[in-house]
Amino acid sequence: METTAVDNRVAIGRARQVNRGWSRYGIALLALILASAVGVAVGKAALDPGTLLAIVLSKLPFFHVTPWWPASFETILLEVRLPRVLMGALVGAGLSVAGATYQGLFRNPLADPYLVGVAAGAGLGAALAMVAPLPPGLYALGAVQVAAFLSALITVGLVYSLARVGRTTPVTTLLLAGVAVGSLASAATSFVMFAQGDKITVIYAWMLGGFNITGWQQVLLVAPYVAAAVIALSLLGGRANVLQLDEDQARSLGVNVEMAKLGLVLFATLATAAAVSAAGLIGFVGLVVPHAVRMLWGPDHRSLVPLSALVGGAFLVAADTLARAIPGSQDVPVGVITAFCGAPFFIYLLRQQKRSVF
Amino acid sequence: MDNALSIENVTFKFDDRPVLRGVSLELPAGGFLGLVGPNGSGKTTLLRIAAGLLKPSAGGVKLMGRPLEGMSRGELARQLALLPQGTTLPGNFTVWELVLMGRTPYMDLLGRERAADTEIVERAMEMAHCRQLADRRADELSGGERQRVLMARALAQQPRVLLLDEPTAHLDLLHQIAVVELVAELAREGVAALGVFHDLNLAACYCTHLAVLSQGRLVSVGEPREVLTAELLAEVFEVDLCLTSHPEGGPAVLLPHTGGHRNGRGTGQLASAESLPSIDLPSPNGKPKSGATSAKP
Numbered sequence: 001m002e003t004t005a006v007d008n009r010v011a012i013g014r015a016r017q018v019n020r021g022w023s024r025y026g027i028a029l030l031a032l033i034l035a036s037a038v039g040v041a042v043g044k045a046a047l048d049p050g051t052l053l054a055i056v057l058s059k060l061p062f063f064h065v066t067p068w069w070p071a072s073f074e075t076i077l078l079e080v081r082l083p084r085v086l087m088g089a090l091v092g093a094g095l096s097v098a099g100a101t102y103q104g105l106f107r108n109p110l111a112d113p114y115l116v117g118v119a120a121g122a123g124l125g126a127a128l129a130m131v132a133p134l135p136p137g138l139y140a141l142g143a144v145q146v147a148a149f150l151s152a153l154i155t156v157g158l159v160y161s162l163a164r165v166g167r168t169t170p171v172t173t174l175l176l177a178g179v180a181v182g183s184l185a186s187a188a189t190s191f192v193m194f195a196q197g198d199k200i201t202v203i204y205a206w207m208l209g210g211f212n213i214t215g216w217q218q219v220l221l222v223a224p225y226v227a228a229a230v231i232a233l234s235l236l237g238g239r240a241n242v243l244q245l246d247e248d249q250a251r252s253l254g255v256n257v258e259m260a261k262l263g264l265v266l267f268a269t270l271a272t273a274a275a276v277s278a279a280g281l282i283g284f285v286g287l288v289v290p291h292a293v294r295m296l297w298g299p300d301h302r303s304l305v306p307l308s309a310l311v312g313g314a315f316l317v318a319a320d321t322l323a324r325a326i327p328g329s330q331d332v333p334v335g336v337i338t339a340f341c342g343a344p345f346f347i348y349l350l351r352q353q354k355r356s357v358f
Numbered sequence: 359m360d361n362a363l364s365i366e367n368v369t370f371k372f373d374d375r376p377v378l379r380g381v382s383l384e385l386p387a388g389g390f391l392g393l394v395g396p397n398g399s400g401k402t403t404l405l406r407i408a409a410g411l412l413k414p415s416a417g418g419v420k421l422m423g424r425p426l427e428g429m430s431r432g433e434l435a436r437q438l439a440l441l442p443q444g445t446t447l448p449g450n451f452t453v454w455e456l457v458l459m460g461r462t463p464y465m466d467l468l469g470r471e472r473a474a475d476t477e478i479v480e481r482a483m484e485m486a487h488c489r490q491l492a493d494r495r496a497d498e499l500s501g502g503e504r505q506r507v508l509m510a511r512a513l514a515q516q517p518r519v520l521l522l523d524e525p526t527a528h529l530d531l532l533h534q535i536a537v538v539e540l541v542a543e544l545a546r547e548g549v550a551a552l553g554v555f556h557d558l559n560l561a562a563c564y565c566t567h568l569a570v571l572s573q574g575r576l577v578s579v580g581e582p583r584e585v586l587t588a589e590l591l592a593e594v595f596e597v598d599l600c601l602t603s604h605p606e607g608g609p610a611v612l613l614p615h616t617g618g619h620r621n622g623r624g625t626g627q628l629a630s631a632e633s634l635p636s637i638d639l640p641s642p643n644g645k646p647k648s649g650a651t652s653a654k655p
Contacts, residue, residue, distance in 0.1 A: 107448070238470075241455070242462050244448035248411055252442070253515070254435025254463030299450045302470070 024297045028310035032089060035314040039085040039321040045076050052077060079215065087214045087222065087278060088320045089313035092285055094226040094275035096312025097233050097305050099286025100293070101268040104240045104301055105261060106174060112286040113272040115175065117159050117182025118152050122276035124185040124192070125151020127203050131196040142221040148277035149225070149270065155181055156269045209282035209335030211320055222278045229271035230309045236263055237302035244299070282335045284342030285312055292345070360423030362387045362550035363408060363519050368417035370403055377403050379574045380417070385552055387518065390545040392565035393554045396595055399571040401554045402443075402523055408552065409440045409521050421519060435463035439517035441508055443524045449497030453507050456496060457483055460514025479514050486510035487536060501528040509537060520544065522553035526560060538564045562586055562609040570594055582609040
């Protein structure tokens with residue numbers, strides 16, 4: 001009698017876990033693959049899906065496909081569109097996991113890489129590197145990325161130390177310091193732009209956000225940072241969950257609060273800097289995607305982070321595809337598309353979900 | 359054998375204002391110690407020091423014979439759980455997820471729960487009578503339900519020492535008794551419990567011992583019957599109470615005089631013995647009522 005009751009309880013517990021299991025990862029991954037497939041197919045040169053598939057297969061081992069397509073198709077697909085789509089996925093993933101982490105860390109639904117000043121800090125570093133008289137070889141080695149990351153780290157260190165009261169870091173002071181330091185960094189970036197009149201268009205185009213100059217080299221510069229951040233933030237998810245409680249509760253549940261916060265801030269900053277240095281200031285991804293994932297699949301950071309990476313990647317790839325598909329002499333900056341899609345979607349979600357998301 | 363929790367000569371100053379002055383308490387395994395005293399006497403501060411959330415200005419706390427300073431947060435949380443008072447819970451987490459947080463100190467590097475954790479969480483929810491709330495969101499819970507969820511989370515930590523900060527605050531009578539009965543039952547199974555109480559009757563009925571704090575000093579420790587004297591109550595709480603014994607036999611029961619406060623305006627004219635509200639008294643310690651949860655085999 002007693003054992004049956006225990007067995008039932010355990011069975012129910014397991015069923016609950018299974019219900020929250022793998023299907024949502026499948027859905028998110030499918031969204032990313034679909035968005036990428038469409039992204040690769042859309043562009044000025046018309047490549048039909050059959051040819052695209054054949055080109056991809058011909059590059060894989062164990063498939064022997066005789067090329068019937070012109071060599072230029074291969075170049076367009078492999079050297080232009082594929083790296084661009086991959087970069088879109090990486091940047092979307094980086095901004096989304098950073099947003100999810102900042103929102104959880106600061107227990108504030110408005111927190112995203114922009115609000116805590118990190119994106120502006122990364123932007124300043126990148127702008128400085130762009131105008132600095134560096135030898136061209138350094139740019140090829142990722143001088144802009146490194147400068148963005150260093151500058152973002154300095155920003156977050158400054159924000160963190162300004163926000164520190166005694167031995168703790170209250171959320172309100174952290175947000176205030178983030179807004180203040182972020183404004184300072186934005187002002188400095190504008191100053192750099194106008195002081196260096198001849199490079200103003202370059203910096204401005206980059207700041208609007210986009211993937212116009214993406215090649216494999218840029219992808220390889222960004223990928224390791226984003227991958228490291230997604231993995232580390234997923235692993236820290238259990239601790240991020242407990243930090244949703246107040247700090248006394250988190251401590252009495254065995255979490256070293258200051259260490260956990262430091263780890264979360266460091267990796268979220270790494271993801272932000274990588275994304276900003278690669279694609280400029282792209283808004284709304286880090287804010288909207290984690291909210292959407294939370295509404296769909298719940299607030300558990302252990303799944304929220306990897307799911308946000310997949311959905312954020314899909315969202316930004318789709319936005320970039322749209323930016324390229326809109327007819328005109330120039331591509332629309334992708335940051336404009338994310339704001340156009342993101343803001344109404346955000347309003348819709350808020351209207352739809354009357355219950356508090358936080 | 360070491361006591362489960364030893365508070366040794368703890369002094370705490372807040373901005374040079376002494377909050378606790380040389381408090382020493384021993385809590386053996388199986389003991390259920392009620393910490394009572396007027397507002398501002400330092401009860402919650404003492405509890406926070408015992409939980410390792412505050413560092414004492416002088417003196418120290420030992421858990422299972424080991425000083426708290428030498429223990430990591432995780433080690434501490436595997437042996438000691440705190441039921442906090444008046445806390446907020448993140449509204450979008452389900453009860454299941456919140457109780458599962460009690461397994462945090464046992465988490466591996468990947469932070470995944472194992473089948474054993476699932477089982478422990480289910481049992482903790484059963485014991486705290488919140489099993490049926492598993493899929494509810496925290497922002498849909500009533501005050502009493504929240505308290506039971508926090509209790510389940512503390513139980514999921516599988517602690518050997520349980521600290522409770524006014525566990526019965528804001529609860530109706532049924533749930534007050536359910537919570538204290540559960541703690542008393544855990545104590546009989548060997549958990550050491552230390553709880554801050556304002557309801558002296560409830561504490562007297564269920565606690566094995568009472569400790570009285572007044573202005574940061576420990577003024578009396580012992581069995582409820584020895585501690586709760588008219589003199590002490592007048593001295594510490596500044597109230598003049600009518601002491602009687604429990605109708606079922608057992609520790610002292612305190613009732614206000616029908617006129618109220620000793621310095622008050624009441625003269626006894628307003629309330630006669632007939633118009634006194636009847637007061638429900640829980641059964642004294644060690645006599646579980648029929649229908650109450652029985653001890654696990």
